[in-house]
Amino acid sequence: MADKKARLMVDGIDDPIELPVYSGTEGPDVVDVRPLSAKGLFTYDPGFVATAACESSITYIDGDKGILLHRGYPIEQLAEKSDYLEVCYLLLNGELPTAEEKAQFVDIVMHHTMVHEQISYFFRGFRRDAHPMAIMVACVGALSAFYHDSLDINDPYHREVCAFRLIAKMPTLAAMCYKYSIGQPFMYPRNDLGYAENFLRMMFGTPCEEYQANPVLAKAMDLIFLLHADHEQNASTSTVRLAGSSGANPFACIASGIAALWGPAHGGANEAVLAMLQEIGDESRIPEFIKRAKDPDDSFRLMGFGHRVYHNFDPRAKVLKASCDQVLTELGIENDPLLKIATRLEQVALEDDYFVKRKLYPNVDFYSGIIMKAIGIPTSMFTVIFALARTIGWISHWSEFHSSPNRIGRPRQLYTGQHKRDYPG
Numbered sequence: 108m109a110d111k112k113a114r115l116m117v118d119g120i121d122d123p124i125e126l127p128v129y130s131g132t133e134g135p136d137v138v139d140v141r142p143l144s145a146k147g148l149f150t151y152d153p154g155f156v157a158t159a160a161c162e163s164s165i166t167y168i169d170g171d172k173g174i175l176l177h178r179g180y181p182i183e184q185l186a187e188k189s190d191y192l193e194v195c196y197l198l199l200n201g202e203l204p205t206a207e208e209k210a211q212f213v214d215i216v217m218h219h220t221m222v223h224e225q226i227s228y229f230f231r232g233f234r235r236d237a238h239p240m241a242i243m244v245a246c247v248g249a250l251s252a253f254y255h256d257s258l259d260i261n262d263p264y265h266r267e268v269c270a271f272r273l274i275a276k277m278p279t280l281a282a283m284c285y286k287y288s289i290g291q292p293f294m295y296p297r298n299d300l301g302y303a304e305n306f307l308r309m310m311f312g313t314p315c316e317e318y319q320a321n322p323v324l325a326k327a328m329d330l331i332f333l334l335h336a337d338h339e340q341n342a343s344t345s346t347v348r349l350a351g352s353s354g355a356n357p358f359a360c361i362a363s364g365i366a367a368l369w370g371p372a373h374g375g376a377n378e379a380v381l382a383m384l385q386e387i388g389d390e391s392r393i394p395e396f397i398k399r400a401k402d403p404d405d406s407f408r409l410m411g412f413g414h415r416v417y418h419n420f421d422p423r424a425k426v427l428k429a430s431c432d433q434v435l436t437e438l439g440i441e442n443d444p445l446l447k448i449a450t451r452l453e454q455v456a457l458e459d460d461y462f463v464k465r466k467l468y469p470n471v472d473f474y475s476g477i478i479m480k481a482i483g484i485p486t487s488m489f490t491v492i493f494a495l496a497r498t499i500g501w502i503s504h505w506s507e508f509h510s511s512p513n514r515i516g517r518p519r520q521l522y523t524g525q526h527k528r529d530y531p532g
């Protein structure tokens with residue numbers, strides 16, 4: 108029900124067009140522009156700068172204040188008091204679990220970790236130096252060829268089973284990508300371990316000896332998963348929703364999300380941050396790169412800086428900065444040269460007028476890359492880890508879309524091509 112109305116006067120149309128205005132629980136009001144199409148008008152908003160493409164009750168961001176809430180809970184509190192699998196439960200179900208519900212959820216997820224053995228043969232078709240995101244797009248899409256028993260998108264039970272499978276199998280597939288790239292045997296999951304411990308073991312363990320994850324690193328890994336779990340209607344989540352709107356199966360939809368995440372303007376930024384720090388190479392070269400970032404004729408941007416929604420410190424970055432310090436102290440690498448460049452770069456940018464005026468602050472990718480590098484994760488795996496963690500957000504939005512009346516997403520366009528013309532001759 109509309110709380111208010113907007114009236115739009117358009118040249119050539121006599122009466123004002125009445126548009127309903129809705130208020131959410133938080134955030135700006137939205138003008139329902141659907142009546143415009145009956146008047147022969149479309150709205151125009153490339154990049155979705157002022158367009159709410161859906162109604163959602165999962166995540167809320169106030170970019171000016173630097174606030175991120177999952178189901179109402181501030182990210183800082185979740186980071187301090189919760190863990191990744193609990194946040195998965197929260198995002199999927201809307202409420203925090205009781206102790207019993209949590210234990211049951213963890214047990215179910217941890218008993219879906221193995222992937223069909225046939226999937227391991229797919230890897231052999233890839234070059235060893237293939238980008239792991241390319242393998243992830245392929246393997247996650249291919250899951251739909253294996254789990255036929257959960258593909259009825261109209262059945263809430265099937266949707267739930269798909270969510271369990273995806274959350275559980277992403278770490279296994281991600282670690283398989285890494286093992287394949289270095290020629291080591293795949294490590295089967297261990298369901299008695301915690302989610303992050305199991306991932307670290309599949310990444311760094313070998314069948315030759317026992318692997319014990321360092322608890323500080325496992326905690327940092329879990330935190331990285333938690334902080335990347337969801338971020339409302341970003342490019343990859345919107346891609347998943349749009350793919351889902353056609354009725355495509357969930358594994359295919361998540362594969363489309365992984366593809367959208369890969370780009371350097373989105374999830375690929377954590378990899379790009381490390382590449383940039385390596386390219387800078389020495390603190391003395393920071394001014395040169397800052398100058399390039401400010402030059403409108405140079406396409407170079409400071410990776411890990413700026414955000415479409417946050418015009419304030421990214422709250423996830425604040426939490427990760429603290430975790431970054433802990434990890435580096437634990438590993439005794441506080442003097443890492445790349446970290447020194449990162450710290451100095453951050454200082455310089457935060458004091459520079461160009462960045463201050465445009466409200467360009469470090470985002471989550473600035474610190475996650477530094478932590479992951481310290482843990483020993485190669486840069487090419489950074490975006491894969493983002494995809495692993497974001498899978499819960501994607502599947503929660505996909506489920507939300509299918510849980511209420513919906514229709515296929517079909518944007519329109521401002522056509523600027525040729526008028527109708529005849530084929531010559």
Ligand code: CMC
Pocket residue numbers: 338341371372373374375376400401407408409410411412413414415416465467470471472
């Ligand atoms: N370095 C230098 N200048 C920048 C940067 C940057 N990182 N980001 C934005 N600007 C400038 C931009 O040139 C423009 O200046 P002007 O007004 O003079 O033309 C102004 O700031 C606004 O930028 P925009 O391109 O209109 O902003 P956007 O909302 O379209 O882009 C962004 C957001 C994240 C793509 C962009 O800030 C960027 O490319 N950042 C670097 C990549 C990055 O770190 N991405 C990770 C985002 S967080 C994780 C995620 O959600 O995936």
